Amino acid sequence: xxxxxxxxxxxxxxxxxxxxxxxxxxxxxxxxxxxxxxxxxxxxxxxxxxxxxxxxxxxxxxxxxxxxxxxxxxxxxxxxxxxxxxxxxxxxxxxxxxxxxxxxxxxxxxxxxxxxxxxxxxxxxxxxxxxxxxxxxxxxxxxxxxxxxxxxxxxxxxxxxxxxxxxxxxxxxxxxxxxxxxxxxxxxxxxxxxxxxxxxxxxxxxxxxxxxxxxxxxxxxxxxxxxxxx
Amino acid sequence: xxxxxxxxxxxxxxxxxxxxxxxxxxxxxxxxxxxxxxxxxxxxxxxxxxxxxxxxxxxxxxxxxxxxxxxxxxxxxxxxxxxxxxxxxxxxxxxxxxxxxxxxxxxxxxxxxxxxxxxxxxxxxxxxxxxxxxxxxxxxxxxxxxxxxxxxxxxxxxxxxxxxxxxxxxxxxxxxxxxxxxxxxxxxxxxxxxxxxxxxxxxxxxxxxxxxxxxxxxxxxxxxxxxxxxxxxxxxxxxxxxxxxxxxxxxxxxxxxxxxxxxxxxxxxxxxxxxxxxxxxxxxxxxxxxxxxxxxxxxxxxxxxxxxxxxxxxxxxxxxxxxxxxxxxxxxxxxxxxxxxxxx
Numbered sequence: 114x115x116x117x118x119x120x121x122x123x124x125x126x127x128x129x130x131x132x133x134x135x136x137x138x139x140x141x142x143x144x145x146x147x148x149x150x151x152x153x154x155x156x157x158x159x160x161x162x163x164x165x166x167x168x169x170x171x172x173x174x175x176x177x178x179x180x181x182x183x184x185x186x187x188x189x190x191x192x193x194x195x196x197x198x199x200x201x202x203x204x205x206x207x208x209x210x211x212x213x214x215x216x217x218x219x220x221x222x223x224x225x226x227x228x229x230x231x232x233x234x235x236x237x238x239x240x241x242x243x244x245x246x247x248x249x250x251x252x253x254x255x256x257x258x259x260x261x262x263x264x265x266x267x268x269x270x271x272x273x274x275x276x277x278x279x280x281x282x283x284x285x286x287x288x289x290x291x292x293x294x295x296x297x298x299x300x301x302x303x304x305x306x307x308x309x310x311x312x313x314x315x316x317x318x319x320x321x322x323x324x325x326x327x328x329x330x331x332x333x334x335x336x337x338x339x340x341x342x343x
Numbered sequence: 344x345x346x347x348x349x350x351x352x353x354x355x356x357x358x359x360x361x362x363x364x365x366x367x368x369x370x371x372x373x374x375x376x377x378x379x380x381x382x383x384x385x386x387x388x389x390x391x392x393x394x395x396x397x398x399x400x401x402x403x404x405x406x407x408x409x410x411x412x413x414x415x416x417x418x419x420x421x422x423x424x425x426x427x428x429x430x431x432x433x434x435x436x437x438x439x440x441x442x443x444x445x446x447x448x449x450x451x452x453x454x455x456x457x458x459x460x461x462x463x464x465x466x467x468x469x470x471x472x473x474x475x476x477x478x479x480x481x482x483x484x485x486x487x488x489x490x491x492x493x494x495x496x497x498x499x500x501x502x503x504x505x506x507x508x509x510x511x512x513x514x515x516x517x518x519x520x521x522x523x524x525x526x527x528x529x530x531x532x533x534x535x536x537x538x539x540x541x542x543x544x545x546x547x548x549x550x551x552x553x554x555x556x557x558x559x560x561x562x563x564x565x566x567x568x569x570x571x572x573x574x575x576x577x578x579x580x581x582x583x584x585x586x587x588x589x590x591x592x593x594x595x596x597x598x599x600x601x602x603x604x605x606x607x608x609x610x611x612x613x614x615x616x617x618x619x620x621x622x623x624x625x626x627x628x629x630x631x632x633x634x635x636x637x638x639x640x641x642x643x644x645x646x647x648x649x650x651x652x653x654x655x656x657x658x659x660x661x662x663x664x665x666x667x668x669x670x671x672x673x674x675x676x677x678x679x680x681x682x683x684x685x686x687x
Binding site for chain 2: 236243248
């Protein structure tokens with residue numbers, strides 16, 4: 114039998130840790146935007162003068178959020194995977210404990226890393242019912258946008274970007290480092306309008322498998338993320 | 344000190360026992376290699392295998408409740424689709440490839456003829472979602488199972504809650520599939536020392552080892568890699584095989600190497616079921632191989648076999664048929680489960 118004091122000591126450690134954890138919590142939010150305004154699914158957005166587009170579906174994974182100070186990693190997310198779904202809300206919030214909050218860079222993966230991809234069927238936000246696991250080949254879709262625009266010479270004018278693939282030479286998983294000022298809450302803007310400014314829907318509107326186009330699109334998607342300036 | 348030693352001893356014994364149990368959990372013979380399938384991600388249990396069996400035979404998995412996995416993978420055909428060059432699915436739509444047999448899947452790294460999928464748990468998503476196979480989706484199936492009179496209870500028995508998720512459905516299906524182990528052919532009996540080859544079978548075995556074994560390696564009778572075996576491209580299907588997945592021209596016409604086990608039950612042969620008999624297959628290998636840059640090196644100089652050698656080889660291949668496997672009750676439909684359902 115352990116002496117009673119030892120239990121108290123553990124209890125003390127636990128409480129202490131809990132308090133510290135609370136003190137160092139940083140809330141990270143991902144804000145989905147269209148031209149600086151919160152994104153709304155099904156809304157008609159003007160594009161290239163006379164035309165317009167509608168987004169019906171937008172989901173993507175963000176994983177392995179880590180915090181850096183002077184190039185050294187000082188914090189890491191306990192929750193490894195986040196599935197951001199425009200259907201739920203244009204604002205996605207998650208909290209982390211970062212020691213002393215003094216970070217100058219936030220780093221994260223857009224999509225899922227190779228190890229997770231290779232593991233195949235998993236639960237939670239990785240469950241295949243999220244419609245983010247390919248049905249006809251390996252791995253997860255990292256970023257999925259669907260919608261329509263008259264610019265697309267496709268059936269029902271649909272555009273479908275199922276951006277995935279983790280095996281070289283068509284690895285679409287992007288790792289992003291953003292410089293930031295440490296604070297209790299940090300918002301990362303994801304402005305989808307920029308995507309359609311770069312990717313011309315009349316030329317590129319269907320990306321459904323890991324290939325050159327998917328890699329190109331994944332690089333464009335990575336440019337949509339920026340730290341929100343207060 | 345003595346107590347400490349006893350505890351450590353007990354720990355070692357328990358660990359060893361645990362590892363021993365884990366090692367044999369797939370019930371495979373000693374001469375089989377280490378399985379590729381990671382059991383740790385999907386611990387084996389009888390309840391899961393039984394539930395997986397029910398799902399495998401349940402047409403509820405298709406959009407209009409007409410097609411089950413077994414529609415194209417029937418037990419008497421070693422879980423292939425005998426007599427169909429290309430398999431047909433929902434609304435009598437015809438697919439583009441021959442349904443491969445299902446056995447010894449735990450030893451396979453890649454699935455589908457082009458290796459599009461390298462995870463057995465994920466494989467079922469493909470036929471479930473394909474418009475010409477089951478035309479459904481995992482989400483649709485989750486919905487149907489949640490409202491089913493029996494399935495929630497069965498999931499509850501296994502997971503201690505009645506939550507039905509895509510992950511659980513797929514892992515339970517995979518569990519049934521890894522239980523499909525074919526290891527009771529005459530060849531297997533010979534490995535265990537309970538049978539012997541005839542003279543003709545020995546002759547056939549020698550022809551096999553010098554001509555076929557580089558791709559169809561023992562004891563699974565496939566390396567389960569990919570090869571271009573010199574088939575001319577079918578002008579109606581234009582199937583380029585593995586190249587579709589890797590986009591590498593050197594993978595043109597490469598298909599997954601099938602096992603030579605259970606050939607008596609799995610005709611027609613090849614990815615598009617173009618050959619009905621083993622004679623036709625051997626005619627291809629001896630006379631019909633098309634030269635191309637991606638042709639497998641073992642076929643570059645051609646295979647020469649006399650008529651008698653071909654007969655001996657086919658006789659040897661007969662020793663790889665596993666009648667016990669195709670007739671095993673435990674792999675077949677659980678009629679009680681379905682009959683009672685209809686009465687409800």
